[in-house]
Amino acid sequence: MSDDPVDGSIDRFEPDEPDPEAEYGPDIPSVSVPDATENIPSVSIPEIGDTDVPPGLARAFWGAVVAVNIGLFAVSLGLMVAVFRGQWQLGATAIALGVVALLSGYRRYRAHQNR
Numbered sequence: 761m762s763d764d765p766v767d768g769s770i771d772r773f774e775p776d777e778p779d780p781e782a783e784y785g786p787d788i789p790s791v792s793v794p795d796a797t798e799n800i801p802s803v804s805i806p807e808i809g810d811t812d813v814p815p816g817l818a819r820a821f822w823g824a825v826v827a828v829n830i831g832l833f834a835v836s837l838g839l840m841v842a843v844f845r846g847q848w849q850l851g852a853t854a855i856a857l858g859v860v861a862l863l864s865g866y867r868r869y870r871a872h873q874n875r
Contacts, residue, residue, distance in 0.1 A: 820872040827865030834858030 778784075835858030842851025 817872070820868055824865045824868040824872075827861050827868060831858045831860075831862030831865060834861060 834854045838851045838854030838856075838858060840851075841854060842848050845851075
């Protein structure tokens with residue numbers, strides 16, 4: 761029995777591994793890539809306070825943004841607490857806080873708009 765692997769030589773039953781240097785399939789095309797350091801535009805970033813926006817407008821804008829963000833967060837959180845957790849008093853408090861913040865943001869917007 762010459763095909764019996766008792767002698768520990770199982771390698772003769774393994775297939776030969778393919779040659780990684782052999783060419784399989786079509787040729788791989790080459791691509792020329794331009795140098796990444798060529799033609800990089802320069803960008804100047806203004807310093808804080810070095811803008812064309814008047815300080816009153818920037819303050820009104822960011823105040824309205826913060827008030828509206830707080831309002832949306834509080835209203836949505838209050839609704840979720842009330843509906844999913846059943847804590848109606850805490851949910852109603854958060855909703856009321858959110859409505860007040862939204863109204864504050866709207867008041868800031870209208871006050872600056874009417875100036």
